[in-house]
Amino acid sequence: MGIILSSAHVHTTHCDGKTPAWEMAEKAYGMGFVSLGFTSHAAQTFDPGYCIDPSKEKDYIKEIRDIQKEYAGRMAVYLGIERDLYSCSDPADYEYFIASVHYFEKPDKTYVGIDADASELQKYINEYCGGDGLEMAKRYFSMVRDYVLENKPAIIGHYDLVRYNDSNLKLYDEDSKAYRNMALEALRDMSETNALLEVNTGGVARGYMTTPYPADFLLKEWKAWGGEVIVNSDCHNVKLLDAGYDRAVDILRSLGFDHAIRLSSDPRKRMWEEIGLK
Numbered sequence: 485m486g487i488i489l490s491s492a493h494v495h496t497t498h499c500d501g502k503t504p505a506w507e508m509a510e511k512a513y514g515m516g517f518v519s520l521g522f523t524s525h526a527a528q529t530f531d532p533g534y535c536i537d538p539s540k541e542k543d544y545i546k547e548i549r550d551i552q553k554e555y556a557g558r559m560a561v562y563l564g565i566e567r568d569l570y571s572c573s574d575p576a577d578y579e580y581f582i583a584s585v586h587y588f589e590k591p592d593k594t595y596v597g598i599d600a601d602a603s604e605l606q607k608y609i610n611e612y613c614g615g616d617g618l619e620m621a622k623r624y625f626s627m628v629r630d631y632v633l634e635n636k637p638a639i640i641g642h643y644d645l646v647r648y649n650d651s652n653l654k655l656y657d658e659d660s661k662a663y664r665n666m667a668l669e670a671l672r673d674m675s676e677t678n679a680l681l682e683v684n685t686g687g688v689a690r691g692y693m694t695t696p697y698p699a700d701f702l703l704k705e706w707k708a709w710g711g712e713v714i715v716n717s718d719c720h721n722v723k724l725l726d727a728g729y730d731r732a733v734d735i736l737r738s739l740g741f742d743h744a745i746r747l748s749s750d751p752r753k754r755m756w757e758e759i760g761l762k
């Protein structure tokens with residue numbers, strides 16, 4: 485049994501998740517979770533299979549509210565969304581939102597997925613970034629920064645998602661100063677907000693990443709700047725509700741973190757609480 489006992493980043497069949505929300509809650513409760521935050525991909529006008537259908541957003545909100553009531557006093561359930569930069573949903577309808585950037589917008593208002601098909605991303609780089617992977621990464625990090633500074637989300641989602649396709653495409657050297665500095669500069673600006681930096685184990689759990697997002701060098705500086713972190717599973721399948729958590733906790737401990745943040749077990753008192761890692 486892990487020590488985090490919470491995830492503030494969970495997908496269900498309301499978007500591209502494989503597990504219905506009720507089943508997810510039941511499993512979380514059975515595992516001894518103290519809190520669970522549902523965060524379907526917020527409604528968008530494109531890529532419909534991936535997000536909440538805009539005409540069914542109300543159904544999502546209602547179902548999570550029902551689950552919240554059902555589990556009141558036993559497990560704290562929260563209504564959130566993972567809101568992409570290009571989503572059309574209103575964050576005010578939710579208790580919190582995770583700010584994530586999953587796409588580049590092309591001039592013709594079509595979108596290229598960052599954690600999707602590598603050949604499409606390569607085409608985008610060739611056409612709009614002069615073939616330079618580093619330029620693509622720079623654009624991505626500044627989009628995340630601007631989005632977070634303007635919208636004040638609770639959580640910065642999978643901050644260096646741009647790593648997703650890097651191993652396939654060999655876009656740049658992740659250890660290079662140029663890459664590290666651009667990632668750090670944008671992160672530094674965001675450390676002025678109260679946003680939590682997510683340690684996202686979803687990629688490790690699903691087997692396409694060897695380490696969680698974000699990379700250690702980013703976590704290390706974030707800590708030095710006084711930033712707070714939250715460990716999330718970005719779970720799309722009930723079997724992976726806390727997958728990768730032990731690994732994430734080990735990494736945080738090795739970087740000197742003595743606590744992380746999770747959704748509070750008592751929503752009447754506070755929304756977030758500290759969890760000791762020692």
Ligand SMILES: [Zn+2]
Pocket residue numbers: 566584586641642
């Ligand atoms: Zn995401």
Ligand SMILES: [Zn+2]
Pocket residue numbers: 493495566718
């Ligand atoms: Zn997600």
